[in-house]
Amino acid sequence: MKIQYRLWLGDEGEKVLGNGPVALLKGIASTGSLSASSRQMGMSYSKAWHVIRRLEQHLGLELVVRRVGGSRGGGATLTADAAELIERYEVFCEEVEQFIENAYSEHLGDWLESRGNRNPD
Numbered sequence: 001m002k003i004q005y006r007l008w009l010g011d012e013g014e015k016v017l018g019n020g021p022v023a024l025l026k027g028i029a030s031t032g033s034l035s036a037s038s039r040q041m042g043m044s045y046s047k048a049w050h051v052i053r054r055l056e057q058h059l060g061l062e063l064v065v066r067r068v069g070g071s072r073g074g075g076a077t078l079t080a081d082a083a084e085l086i087e088r089y090e091v092f093c094e095e096v097e098q099f100i101e102n103a104y105s106e107h108l109g110d111w112l113e114s115r116g117n118r119n120p121d
Helices: 019-031 034-041 045-059 080-116
Strands: 008-011 014-018 064-067 075-078
Touching: 014 019, 014 045, 019 034, 019 045, 019 075, 019 080, 034 045, 075 080
Parallel strands: none
Antiparallel strands: 008 014, 064 075
């Protein structure tokens, strides 16, 4: 058996920061475009902007800088705060995952394994 969980930060009962918004930000970083990032995720452009604006509002941080189209085309880049947020969120998730795995092993995993290996008579 393997432990499964979902992790996100919320505000007033609303999911704010989790794997989806982080993947959207990482896509912007790699493509230079919110449109391309949202397409990669199968998300509409307007939904993607809603996610980014909501995230910025709840965190009180500017995360994405838009470049309006023109002869050179538009695009989007991440702020330094967004890059640091991604890095910190990923480290946080790694530590939480390790904690959960350790707690599972200590409290349930080893116990369940020892019970499951008993041979019924």
